[in-house]
Amino acid sequence: xxxxxxxxxxxxxxxxxxxxxxxxxxxxxxxxxxxxxxxxxxxxxxxxxxxxxxxxxxxxxxxxxxxxxxxxxxxxxxxxxxxxxxxxxxxxxxxxxxxxxxxxxxxxxx
Amino acid sequence: xxxxxxxxxxxxxxxxxxxxxxxxxxxxxxxxxxxxxxxxxxxxxxxxxxxxxxxxxxxxxxxxxxxxxxxxxxxxxxxxxxxxxxxxxxxxxxxxxxxxxxxxxxxxxxxxx
Numbered sequence: 001x002x003x004x005x006x007x008x009x010x011x012x013x014x015x016x017x018x019x020x021x022x023x024x025x026x027x028x029x030x031x032x033x034x035x036x037x038x039x040x041x042x043x044x045x046x047x048x049x050x051x052x053x054x055x056x057x058x059x060x061x062x063x064x065x066x067x068x069x070x071x072x073x074x075x076x077x078x079x080x081x082x083x084x085x086x087x088x089x090x091x092x093x094x095x096x097x098x099x100x101x102x103x104x105x106x107x108x109x110x
Numbered sequence: 111x112x113x114x115x116x117x118x119x120x121x122x123x124x125x126x127x128x129x130x131x132x133x134x135x136x137x138x139x140x141x142x143x144x145x146x147x148x149x150x151x152x153x154x155x156x157x158x159x160x161x162x163x164x165x166x167x168x169x170x171x172x173x174x175x176x177x178x179x180x181x182x183x184x185x186x187x188x189x190x191x192x193x194x195x196x197x198x199x200x201x202x203x204x205x206x207x208x209x210x211x212x213x214x215x216x217x218x219x220x221x222x223x
Contacts, residue, residue, distance in 0.1 A: 034211075043112060043200050043214030044153070088153065097166070098209035102152035 003027055006089055006101030014109050019076040023089035023101045026070065030099075032092035033065050035074045038103070039085045047087070048074070079108045113137065116201050116215035124223055128189040131218045135182055135203030141165065142184040143204070143212060144176055148197040159184055160207045191222045 006023045013019055021035075032051045036044035048063040050056045056063045064073040072091075076083055089101040113136035123129055135142050144156040155168030159178035170176075173191075178184045188195060198219050202212040 041216070043114070043202070043216050044212075045112065045214065046211050049211065092209050096208040098155065098212075100153040100155075 001026065003030075004089065004091055004099045004101045007104055008102065009104035010107065011104060012107045012109060013079055015079060015081060017079050017108075019074075019079050019083070019106055019108075021074040021076075021087050021089075021104050021106070023072050023091075024070055025072075025091055025099075027093065028067075028070070029093040029095070030070075030091040031094045033063070033072050034090040034092070035061075035063060036088045036090055036100075037085045038088060044088055076106075079106075081108045081110045084108050112213040112215060114201055114203050114213050114215035116199075116218050118218055119216065120219050120221075122221045122223065123191060125191055125193060127191050127222075128187065129191065129220065131186040131188070131199050131201075131220075133184045133186070133201030133203075133215060135184070135201075136213050139203035139205050139213070140182065141204045141207060142178055142182070143202040143209075144170075144184070144186050145200040145202065145214075146197050147200060147217070151197075153200070156186070165207055188220070191220075193222050196220055196222045 035047045037047045038044040053067045060077045062075040086103045086105045088103040115134040140161045143158045146154045156170040158166040176186045198217040202214045
C-alpha cells in the first residue's frame with residue numbers, strides 16, 4: 001500500500017466550476033502538507049503549504065487538512081482554463097521524508 | 111522560471127547505453143534532488159545531495175548514480191539503459207537539508223529505443 005493515495009482523475013470541468021482534489025495518507029508521521037501544480041512539459045511548482053489541520057486560503061485556492069482522518073484536499077474556486085494542469089499533493093514526515101501523490105490532471109473547459 | 115537549470119532537455123539513446131543528466135540548482139540552494147516521473151509511476155524520488163554529500167536515497171537503481179560537485183551542480187548518470195528507463199527526470203533544489211519547498215527544473219526527457 002502506498003503511503004499517499006491521490007484520486008487519479010482525470011477531471012474535466014467547465015470554466016467557473018469548483019474543482020475538488022483529494023489525497024489520503026496512512027502514516028500519522030506526516031506533518032507538513034503541500035500542493036504542487038505541474039503544467040504540461042514543466043516541472044512542478046509549489047502552490048500551497050500548510051502544517052496544521054483546518055483550512056488555508058490563497059486567492060481562489062483553499063487547502064484543507066484533516067489530520068484525524070488523514071485526508072487533505074485542495075479546492076479551486078471559479079476555475080479558469082489557466083488552471084488546467086496536474087496537481088500533486090506532497091506530504092513531509094517528521095523525519096523529513098517527502099512523498100508525492102500520483103497527481104490528478106485537471107482540464108478546465110472554456 | 112524556477113532558477114533550476116537542467117540539460118539536456120531531450121535525449122534519445124539506445125538500450126545498453128549510458129547518459130549523464132546535468133542540473134544547476136538555484137543560486138544559494140545547497141540541496142539537490144533527483145526525481146523520475148513516468149506515466150505509470152508518478153514522481154519517484156531517486157536521491158538527494160546536500161552540500162556535496164549524499165543526504166537521502168530513494169528508489170534509485172544500482173545502474174544509476176549521482177554526485178554533487180563543489181560548485182553545487184549535480185549530475186545523474188544512468189547506465190546499461192533499458193526501455194523502462196524512458197521517463198522525465200527532474201532535478202529540484204532547496205535551501206536546507208530537509209524537504210521544504212522544492213524548486214524544480216523543467217526536466218530532461220529520456221527516450222530509450
